[in-house]
Amino acid sequence: MSVAAGSASELTRARVRSAWIFLTPMMIVLALVAGWPLIRTIYFAFTDANLSALDDTRFIGFANFLEYYEGEWYGLLVDPDWWNAVWNTIWFTVVSVALETVLGMIVALTLNTAFKGRGYLRAAILIPWAIPTIVSAKMWGWMLHDQFGILNEILIGIGIISAPIAWTASPDTAMWAVIMVDVWKTTPFMALLILAGLQILPTDCYEAAKVDGIHPVKVFFKVTLPLIRPALVVALIFRGLDALRIFDLIYVLTSNSRETMTMSVYARQQLVDFQEVGYGSAASTMLFMIIAVLVVLTLTVGKVRLGEEVK
Amino acid sequence: MSVQRLVGKVAFWALLIAIAIFAVFPFYYAILSSFRSGSELFTASILPDHFDFRNYVSVFTEQPFGRNILNSVVVAFTVVAISLFLGLTAAYALGRVQFTGRGLLLLTILSVSMFPQVAVLSGMFELIRTLGIYNSLPGLILANLILTLPFTVWVLTTFMRELPKELEEAAYVDGASPWTVVSKIFMPLMWPAMVTTGLLAFIAAWNEFLFALTFTLSAQQRTVPVAIALLSGASQFELPWGNIMAASVIVTVPVVILVLIFQRRIVSGLTAGAVKG
Structure with a gap:
């Protein structure tokens, strides 16, 4: 008996040891590509580093963030362009994720009903998701073209607008153009996640509701929504965090326009175009901190269980 | 009624x-x-x-687009291979063995997949220049790992967890080494999960833009997304829309076909990556 128990714990020890051996290569690579660059970026945020001379940097404390110099405040925290980028990012995230959730819900509910050709429709909605972001930005850039775009053509044809709109260039519509393309591209992702949540729901309460003659809209709000809430919350968090770091779509569709500049676009512009590695790193560090705080909040509030038992 | x-x-x-x-x-x-x-x-x-078909011809003759496609293929395949290998061994440890620090490790991996790419941009730039791989494919492969590796580990771990416990016990009792267990028992069972995860990682690497834009300089070294984004014609003021659309179709059709073939698997991979979190 004791011999068996002894060899069992021996086996456990051997397994734990091999687990660490298996983990080591992955951890080294992750430390190299994520940990180290992140630490260096945060370090650069406190220096006056310049892209042309990264080795020759001086530590300047919080001056990139905020500095009082000869009666004036300088730094990221008093830079109107930075705050503009922050508000653009928040506005983009809130509006696009809200629209994607509502539309994704509609698509998911539709796909959850039985009809002929359901498989084809599901395949069709995967197409926007599969198209590379840069390609969808270019595709839409062409459809939204001010002179030759098909969208202006159609809208003028059916009489909604009387003159062509410069969707991506005009300050009033640029952000809406970005949101429209993002909604087009990401709604399928939301729909599929919600659909996965819908498909594991028990069918008996729906049958009961049907027998009792309860209106489907009421069933949706009283039964479906509460039941898929956990899946929905996770999908929302993933999408929200993803939207906060948006870069590609905006860089290609509206480039450096002030109306659509987000935190990532701003940080890269400082870093690469203006070569201000110190200042740009300060902006990246701020974005990282914002997302880190949100992740920690979600993980604690959402009680995401990670340490659950191994089967 | x-x-x-x-x-x-x-x-x-x-x-x-x-x-x-x-x-x-x-x-x-x-x-x-x-x-x-x-x-x-x-x-x-x-x-x-x-x-x-003129656009399809000129997109290859007016810039090194064939080379750009080759670059994307090389980068994406290498990144997927490295991620799957590291991911599978790590997923075995994280999904099958109970040890202290496991929860924290999983949390770290999940957090890295939430990283804004721009947060590592300057540090990665410095690293790539120090290693002497700026403006080259190895630089892009290194940078892309931050996108695919955490995700691969995470999804493979969720799949690994669902396999029955009895599988490895018999092998251990027979005195098999952990490496044998992973390569002989789990690898064959994990194929479907690895195809799914590999495909999703491939799409992520194929679409990656920010690193490829920042860490390459010459048209020869660009990957497909950067080449399409920077495609310019004879005149600086009028973009060659025909060529851009042809290039877009060329790089999108294979991905769309792959996604449609593997659509069930992809949906299960996506939900494993997110919903089960």
């Missing part, structure tokens, strides 16, 4: 058609445009009326 039902049915089918058009039309229109060149491009008709 029957009139009401008919109206409901018509509304439902209208909704289905609206969803289908919304999903498919932009890509359909890109394909149409890619076959129009010169002034035909500016007709804005939604019906296929021209089949002119």
Whole structure:
């Protein structure tokens, strides 16, 4: 008996040891590509580093963030362009994720009903998701073209607008153009996640509701929504965090326009175009901190269980 | 009641058609445009009326687009291979063995997949320059790992957890080494999960833009997304839309076909990556 128990714990020890051996290569690579660059970026945020001379940097404390110099405040925290980028990012995230959730819900509910050709429709909605972001930005850039775009053509044809709109260039519509393309591209992702949540729901309460003659809209709000809430919350968090770091779509569709500049676009512009590695790193560090705080909040509030038992 | 039902049915089918058009039309229109060149491009008709392959020829002759495709293929395949190998061994440890620090490790990996890419941009730039791989494919492979590795580990761990416990016990009792257990028992069982994860990682690497834009300099070293984004024509003021659409169709069609073939697997991989979190 004791011999068996002894060899069992021996086996456990051997397994734990091999687990660490298996983990080591992955951890080294992750430390190299994520940990180290992140630490260096945060370090650069406190220096006056310049892209042309990264080795020759001086530590300047919080001056990139905020500095009082000869009666004036300088730094990221008093830079109107930075705050503009922050508000653009928040506005983009809130509006696009809200629209994607509502539309994704509609698509998911539709796909959850039985009809002929359901498989084809599901395949069709995967197409926007599969198209590379840069390609969808270019595709839409062409459809939204001010002179030759098909969208202006159609809208003028059916009489909604009387003159062509410069969707991506005009300050009033640029952000809406970005949101429209993002909604087009990401709604399928939301729909599929919600659909996965819908498909594991028990069918008996729906049958009961049907027998009792309860209106489907009421069933949706009283039964479906509460039941898929956990899946929905996770999908929302993933999408929200993803939207906060948006870069590609905006860089290609509206480039450096002030109306659509987000935190990532701003940080890269400082870093690469203006070569201000110190200042740009300060902006990246701020974005990282914002997302880190949100992740920690979600993980604690959402009680995401990670340490659950191994089967 | 029957009139009401008919109206409901018509509304439902209208909704289905609206969803289908919304999903498919932009890509359909890109394909149409890619076959129009010169002034035909500016007709804005939604019906296929021209089949002119000139754009498909000029996109390869006016810039090293063939080379760009090759770059993307090399980068994406290498990144996927490295991620899958490291991911599988790590997933075995994280999914099958109970040890202290496991929860924290999983948390760290999940957090890294939430990183804004721009947060590592300057540090990665410095690293890549120090290693002497700026403006080269190894630099892009290194940078892309931050996108694919955490995700691969996470998804493979969720799949690994679901396999029955008895599988490895018998092997251990027979004195098999942990490496044998992973390579002989789990590897064959994990194939479907690895195909799914590999495909999703491939798409992520294939689409990556920010690193490829920042860490390459010459047109020869660009990957496909950067090449398309920076495609320019003879005139600086008018973009060569026909060429851009042709390039877009060339790089999108293989991905769309792959996704449609593996659609069930992809959906299960996506939900494993997110919902089960």
